[in-house]
Amino acid sequence: MLIIKNLKASVEGKEILKGVNLEIKAGEVHAIMGPNGSGKSTLAAVLAGNQNYEVLAGEVTLDGNNLLEKTPEDRAREGVFLAFQYPVEIPGVSNINFLRTAMNEIRTYRNLPPMESKEFLKLVKEKQKLVEFDAALTNRSLNEGFSGGEKKRNEIFQLAMLDPKLAILDETDSGLDIDALRIVSNGVNKLRTEKNAFIIITHYQRLLDYIVPDFVHVLYNGQIVKTGGKELALELEEKGYDWLKEASKETELV
Amino acid sequence: MNNNNEILERLTTEVYEYGFVTDIEMDIAPNGLNEETVRFISAKKNEPGWLLEWRLKGLRQFQQGEMPNWQNFEMPAIDFQGISYYAAPSKKAKYNSLDEVDPELLATFEKLGIPLNEQKALSGVAVDVVFDSVSVATTFREKLQELGIIFCSFSDAVKEHPDLVKKYLGSVVPYTDNVFASLNAAVVSDGSFAYIPKGVRCPMELSTYFRINAKNTGQFERTLIIADEGSYVSYLEGCTAPMRDENQLHAAVVELIALDNAEIKYSTVQNWYPGDKDGKGGIFNFVTKRGICKGVNSKISWTQVETGSAITWKYPSVILRGDNSTGEFYSVALTKNKQIADTGTKMFHIGKNTRSRIISKGISAGQGNNSYRGLVQVGIGAENARNFTQCDSLLIGDECGAHTFPYIESKNSSAIVEHEATTSKIGEDQIFYLNQRGIATEKAVALIVNGYAKEVLNQLPMEFAVEAQKLLAISLEGSVG
Numbered sequence: 001m002l003i004i005k006n007l008k009a010s011v012e013g014k015e016i017l018k019g020v021n022l023e024i025k026a027g028e029v030h031a032i033m034g035p036n037g038s039g040k041s042t043l044a045a046v047l048a049g050n051q052n053y054e055v056l057a058g059e060v061t062l063d064g065n066n067l068l069e070k071t072p073e074d075r076a077r078e079g080v081f082l083a084f085q086y087p088v089e090i091p092g093v094s095n096i097n098f099l100r101t102a103m104n105e106i107r108t109y110r111n112l113p114p115m116e117s118k119e120f121l122k123l124v125k126e127k128q129k130l131v132e133f134d135a136a137l138t139n140r141s142l143n144e145g146f147s148g149g150e151k152k153r154n155e156i157f158q159l160a161m162l163d164p165k166l167a168i169l170d171e172t173d174s175g176l177d178i179d180a181l182r183i184v185s186n187g188v189n190k191l192r193t194e195k196n197a198f199i200i201i202t203h204y205q206r207l208l209d210y211i212v213p214d215f216v217h218v219l220y221n222g223q224i225v226k227t228g229g230k231e232l233a234l235e236l237e238e239k240g241y242d243w244l245k246e247a248s249k250e251t252e253l254v
Numbered sequence: 255m256n257n258n259n260e261i262l263e264r265l266t267t268e269v270y271e272y273g274f275v276t277d278i279e280m281d282i283a284p285n286g287l288n289e290e291t292v293r294f295i296s297a298k299k300n301e302p303g304w305l306l307e308w309r310l311k312g313l314r315q316f317q318q319g320e321m322p323n324w325q326n327f328e329m330p331a332i333d334f335q336g337i338s339y340y341a342a343p344s345k346k347a348k349y350n351s352l353d354e355v356d357p358e359l360l361a362t363f364e365k366l367g368i369p370l371n372e373q374k375a376l377s378g379v380a381v382d383v384v385f386d387s388v389s390v391a392t393t394f395r396e397k398l399q400e401l402g403i404i405f406c407s408f409s410d411a412v413k414e415h416p417d418l419v420k421k422y423l424g425s426v427v428p429y430t431d432n433v434f435a436s437l438n439a440a441v442v443s444d445g446s447f448a449y450i451p452k453g454v455r456c457p458m459e460l461s462t463y464f465r466i467n468a469k470n471t472g473q474f475e476r477t478l479i480i481a482d483e484g485s486y487v488s489y490l491e492g493c494t495a496p497m498r499d500e501n502q503l504h505a506a507v508v509e510l511i512a513l514d515n516a517e518i519k520y521s522t523v524q525n526w527y528p529g530d531k532d533g534k535g536g537i538f539n540f541v542t543k544r545g546i547c548k549g550v551n552s553k554i555s556w557t558q559v560e561t562g563s564a565i566t567w568k569y570p571s572v573i574l575r576g577d578n579s580t581g582e583f584y585s586v587a588l589t590k591n592k593q594i595a596d597t598g599t600k601m602f603h604i605g606k607n608t609r610s611r612i613i614s615k616g617i618s619a620g621q622g623n624n625s626y627r628g629l630v631q632v633g634i635g636a637e638n639a640r641n642f643t644q645c646d647s648l649l650i651g652d653e654c655g656a657h658t659f660p661y662i663e664s665k666n667s668s669a670i671v672e673h674e675a676t677t678s679k680i681g682e683d684q685i686f687y688l689n690q691r692g693i694a695t696e697k698a699v700a701l702i703v704n705g706y707a708k709e710v711l712n713q714l715p716m717e718f719a720v721e722a723q724k725l726l727a728i729s730l731e732g733s734v735g
Contacts, residue, residue, distance in 0.1 A: 048690050052682075072689035081690075088687045092705025101701060102691035109692070141705065158691065 001026045001197050002166055007058035008222075009046045015056065016042040018222030024166070029198040031208055031233060034219035035241045040201045041085060043219065044170040047199075048082040049075050062166065076102075077109035079165030083155035083172050090142040095154065096124065098142050099161055106162065127160040131187035149180040156187040167191075168199045173207040185210030205237035218244055272494035272525065276361075276467050283340035289313060292440050295340050299409055299443075302416060312429040312439025319433035325567060325596045326625040326657055330538065332503060339441040341471040343385060382407055382446045382462045384475055394458065402451040403487075405460050408476050411447035418449055422480055426509040426544045426573070434505040434540040438474050445475035445506070450485035450516075459715050461490040464506075466526070466537070472503035479509070481516035483549065488519040490718055494562070497527050499535045501564060506541045514549030514576065519557070521714050522570075523722055526562035531620075533592030536564025543570035547579030550605075555582035557713040559722045560595060569627065571600035574608035574636075581610040584710040588703075588726060589622025589654070598627040598659075603639035603669070612643040615707050617726075618654035625657040630671055632664040639669040647677040648706050650699070700727035 002024040009017040016039045024030055034040050046053050047060065049072035060067045067075055090098070104114040115123075128135055133153055143151050152172050159167050169188070173181055188198065188211050200211060208216070208230060216232040217224045218241070225244055226232065236244075283294055292313050296306040321329050382392040382405065398405050404415060411419050429439035446462040466473045481487055504526060510518050520543075529536025539562075545554040556570040572581030583599035601610035616624040630641045647656035662671050680702055688698035704711065704723050711719050711726075 048686075050686055071694075072686060073692050073694045076690050076692040084687065084690075088681065088684050090684055090687075090702055090705055092708040093701050098688075098691070098701065101697070102688075102693055105694070105697070106692040162691065 001063055003059075003061050004047075005059050007043075007046065007060060008056040009042060009053050009058075010056055011042065011053050016053075016222055017046065019058070020219070020222070020224055022217065022224060024197045024199065026165075026197055027192075027194045028215065029192065029200060029211065029213045031200045031202060031211075031213040031216045031230075032219050032224075033202060033205075033216060033233065033236055035245075036203075038219045039222045040219050041170055044082055044085075044168045044199070044201055047075075047168060048072060048080060073105070074109070076162075076164075077106045081159055081162055081164035081167045083152075083159055083167065083169045085170040085172075085174065087143050087151040087155055089144045089146075091144050093142045095138050095140055095142050099124075099158065102158075102162065123161065127157060130190055131156050131160050132183045133157040148175040149177065152176060152184060153180065153187075156184050160187065160191055163191075164196065166197050166199070168201070170201045171203065172200075173202055173204065181207065182210060205233045208233045220244055272527070279343065281340075281342045282471070283338050285338050286335045287313075287316075287337070287339060287437075287441070291339050295441060295443060298340065298342075299412070301412060304420060305412060308424065308429065309440050309442070312436050313441075315429050316433060316436035316440055319436050321433055322567075326627070326659070327565065327594045327596060327623065330501065330565070332501075332538065334437070337503060338471045339474065340443055341467075342443075382460075384444050384446070384462060384464045384473070385467060398456075398458075401454050401457070403454060403456055404447065404449040406447055408442070408445035408447050408478065411478070415447070415449070418480065419447070419478065422478055422509065422511055423476075424509075426511065426546050427507050427542050431542060435507055435542045438476060438505050438507045438542070441474045442476045442507070443474055445477045446479075446491075447477070448479045448487060448489065450479075450481045450487045452482045453484040454482075455485065456487040459488050459490055461492070463492050464504075465494060466502055466504065469500075472505065474504075475506050477506070477508040478511075479518055479520070480511045481513065481518045481552075483514045483516060485513075486517045486519075488521070488715055490521040490523070490715060492523045492525070492718075494525050494527070497530070497535065501529075501536055501538050502527075503538045504541065504563075506543075508541070508543040508570075510543075510545030510554055512545065512547050512549060512552035512554050512576075512579075515551045516549060517553040517555075518545060519555045520545070520570070521718065522556075522558040522560070523714075523718060523725065524558065524560045524562050524566070525725060527564075528562050528593050529564040529591065531591045533564065536593070537562065539563035539566045539568065541566075541568040543568060544573065544600075545571070545581075546573040547576050547581060547605075547608075549579070550576040551578045552576050553580040553582075555580075555584070555713070556599065557584040557710065558586070558597075559707075559710070559714070559725065560585070560587040560597060561725055563595075564593060566593075566595040566597050568597050569599055571602070572610065573602045573604065574610065574639075575604045576608075577605040578607045579605055580608070583610075583612045583614070584713045585614045586617065586707040586710045586722075586726070587615075587624055587626075588617040588619070589624045590618075590620040591622065592620070593622045595623070596625040596627055598625075598629075600629040601631070601641060603630070603632040603636040603641070603666075606635065606637040606639075608636055608639050610639075610641045612641070612645070613709055614643075614645045615710055616645075616647045616656050617650065617703060617706070618647065618656050619650035621653045623655045623657075625659060627659040627661075629661040629663070631662075632666050632669040632671065634665045636666050637668050639664075639666060639671075641669075641671045643671075643673045645673070645675045646706070647675075648703070649677065649679045650703075703727070 004022040007020040218226040292309050512518050526537035554572045581601050587595040589595045614626045618624040626645050632639045685698050
């Protein structure tokens with residue numbers, strides 16, 4: 001589904017991604033771990049098309065389509081969803097109105113008619129229940145006055161509503177207490193299908209207790225330095241990242 | 255980022271939708287302003303002597319008057335002798351029924367979205383339309399008359415209800431008030447008049463649509479609304495003008511009178527031609543609007559959505575004379591390109607337990623300049639007066655300006671006056687967030703701006719809230735990044 005080849009990108013003139021290679025197939029969940037500053041969030045931002053990041057080299061295709069030449073909104077319409085690490089607040093714009101606009105924009109792009117109100121509201125109810133999202137929050141202004149946990153849960157609710165091909169969760173677990181973490185993880189697990197894929201960016205192994213990945217990648221200094229199964233996350237938890245840093249230095253020397 | 259800037263650029267330079275000209279035979283007074291002009295207008299309208307006298311007083315006051323100098327922009331030089339003060343479609347001065355109205359005129363208003371045919375008209379809205387200097391039609395007059403509601407052009411009111419006009423004209427905004435009010439008194443050509451009798455709740459929105467069409471003219475209308483004891487009325491005005499390279503002057507006066515337990519809700523959607531992207535042309539909108547809560551428990555509420563005009567200079571105000579009376583001011587003012595808005599309100603607390611609420615939302619884009627200017631004055635006898643002011647500014651891009659000039663004068667120690675202000679910028683992160691959900695930048699900005707202005711838009715009558723939302727989005731098309 002998603003193929004990333006030798007992706008290099010910079011922000012404010014500083015190169016952060018230094019040749020990332022990654023292939024993700026439908027139905028898979030990939031975890032990306034790594035120490036602070038290794039480029040995890042940059043990868044998410046570049047995939048979503050944040051214009052503050054400059055792509056220096058490489059290619060990214062989603063089902064064969066070149067993603068990098070598309071605008072952020074077209075990437076979203078193609079089925080890329082980013083659950084933000086810091087979701088923004090937009091005062092006065094109701095969550096539901098925003099979602100409806102988003103959904104209809106995406107449908108228009110796919111040559112589908114706008115969704116009928118009744119059908120839309122039914123879907124809202126269904127997805128609210130699925131991801132245990134408080135109905136009262138649906139009618140409030142988008143993220144305005146939401147707690148950190150509520151904002152993250154709203155990201156998962158939006159994810160459920162928009163049903164993307166590829167969902168990227170950028171440190172969705174940061175700042176969540178254990179109950180919220182469980183709710184968010186349950187939501188993601190329920191949304192996993194044969195047809196979609198997830199990239200889970202996280203610092204901690206604990207999220208992966210709930211969302212079990214097919215692959216774990218370690219991103220360090222702008223490159224994926226190690227790939228393994230779910231047991232790699234446990235190994236990282238135990239040993240930290242230092243041994244990988246050493247390993248990476250050695251590779252560089254070679 | 256470049257991409258967003260391009261969109262911003264495009265949004266701020268979008269063409270004005272209502273800029274067409276109606277080609278129609280007009281009766282136009284020669285340019286210039288003197289006693290002769292005033293007598294000419296008065297004679298055209300067959301006015302009674304007292305009104306001519308009042309006009310002449312206005313003229314003399316205007317001739318000695320000085321242009322205001324306290325506003326936050328340089329007052330443009332206006333050549334008052336270079337303007338024609340009367341322009342009317344020449345076929346017939348007044349139409350007895352819509353069938354007699356020039357089809358070209360009907361088509362014009364149809365094009366503006368104001369069908370004058372009552373069958374086609376928005377249900378629940380009675381409309382008076384003013385084309386340059388005269389009112390051309392008023393819908394639903396008979397239906398309203400059954401309830402004793404008078405809704406007609408100002409000229410008709412002078413003929414048919416001289417006592418009411420004589421009693422209230424100039425009672426809230428005297429001809430001495432300011433130089434534009436003096437000018438208006440001298441050359442007032444038409445406008446709307448409404449009287450709601452005791453205990454009557456007006457069943458439909460009353461509305462006036464103002465259209466400037468002719469070249470080298472100004473529009474100087476006068477609106478007078480009287481809500482008798484225990485009555486209620488909601489009134490809305492809208493305005494547009496053709497695109498012309500020279501500036502045109504609009505100097506209107508609106509007076510509202512609310513007696514005991516009466517309520518007047520007055521909404522404006524102002525979309526005069528704003529000039530082009532370089533600031534050429536556009537309407538100079540110098541307007542004096544004031545209401546008096548004369549009776550106890552009365553209420554006056556102003557709501558304005560200001561998106562047009564090269565310069566807007568207006569401060570809809572409320573004199574809170576009756577005990578327990580309430581004044582409200584809700585405003586959204588949007589400036590883009592080189593537009594200037596200096597607008598706000600004045601709340602004069604005179605009666606006991608009087609309350610006022612001010613919500614002002616400024617939006618500046620392009621090189622627009624937006625100032626909020628407000629005065630809250632609490633008199634010595636205004637026991638327990640309360641005011642709450644919230645004044646927000648939203649900036650789009652980095653070449654625009656937002657300013658606030660709040661004045662508070664309190665002479666009563668029991669008064670509570672609160673003022674809150676915020677300034678924010680549409681963040682790239684907000685736009686990116688919406689982009690990432692499939693919403694393109696232009697729509698994203700419209701969504702953010704409408705969210706920002708929601709508190710004010712919610713005050714508009716239903717039919718117009720939707721229109722105003724669209725107007726804000728259209729006005730911003732090409733102005734956002």
